[in-house]
Amino acid sequence: MPVIECDIERARLRLEEAGVAVESGNTDHERWRASRGSATAVAYDDKVVIQGESPQDLEALLRGGGGRAHLYFDGGARGNPGPAAIGWVIVTGDGIVAEGSERIGRATNNQAEYAALIAVLEAARDYGYDEVQIRGDSELIVKQVRGEYDTNNPELREKRVTVHELLSSFDEWAIEHVPREVNERADELANEAFES
Numbered sequence: 001m002p003v004i005e006c007d008i009e010r011a012r013l014r015l016e017e018a019g020v021a022v023e024s025g026n027t028d029h030e031r032w033r034a035s036r037g038s039a040t041a042v043a044y045d046d047k048v049v050i051q052g053e054s055p056q057d058l059e060a061l062l063r064g065g066g067g068r069a070h071l072y073f074d075g076g077a078r079g080n081p082g083p084a085a086i087g088w089v090i091v092t093g094d095g096i097v098a099e100g101s102e103r104i105g106r107a108t109n110n111q112a113e114y115a116a117l118i119a120v121l122e123a124a125r126d127y128g129y130d131e132v133q134i135r136g137d138s139e140l141i142v143k144q145v146r147g148e149y150d151t152n153n154p155e156l157r158e159k160r161v162t163v164h165e166l167l168s169s170f171d172e173w174a175i176e177h178v179p180r181e182v183n184e185r186a187d188e189l190a191n192e193a194f195e196s
Contacts, residue, residue, distance in 0.1 A: 002059045004047060004048045004049075004059065006047065008031055011043065020035075025042065030042050036058055038052045038054050039058050040052055060128075067129055067130060068132070069090050070091045070092070070133045071091075071132050072134075072135050073087070073116035074137060074186035075109070075111075076190050077112050078194065080108050083106060086101060087101040087186040087187065087189025087191070088120035089120070089185045101190060101192055102119075110138070110141065111156070116136075116190065117136065118166065121134075121163065122166060125166060132172075134173065135177075135178045136177065136183060136186075139177045145160060145175050
């Protein structure tokens with residue numbers, strides 16, 4: 001349950017600008033409440049507490065932006081194509097800031113890798129980071145994003161365009177291929193999504 005110490009009126013404005021409906025609090029101590037998906041943000045005098053299953057979206061909107069983050073992504077398919085899932089992690093000097101995983105339906109391994117990369121880039125953009133260092137264990141995806149490899153697959157080309165559109169929202173970015181052991185948490189999350 002994230003607790004964000006902040007100016008609650010600025011936090012309210014930030015949520016409203018993002019299209020989140022903000023309502024009056026339910027008690028004398030609550031200043032306001034806002035919900036998105038399965039998460040609810042409750043404002044008190046000098047902090048906002050986020051409750052619910054997936055607080056990441058609201059937390060991303062409320063935290064101050066800027067700084068550098070390390071992004072890890074992994075996707076996989078059971079069969080190629082087959083049922084697919086993704087996992088991703090955002091890490092800063094403070095540790096893991098956010099992580100996510102989900103099943104994405106039927107896909108190839110490469111489609112799942114791109115879906116994971118897109119998901120982590122969207123989350124990092126929403127958190128407002130200026131600089132991202134991206135790491136994944138798919139050499140093919142890393143080299144395609146860097147422009148070292150091309151692809152004849154129209155769907156992968158489209159996903160690469162989406163990735164570059166997201167990358168343009170950062171002041172600086174770099175992407176590198178890492179061994180699976182370095183990408184362990186994202187890999188675990190993708191595998192956990194298969195089990196849920």
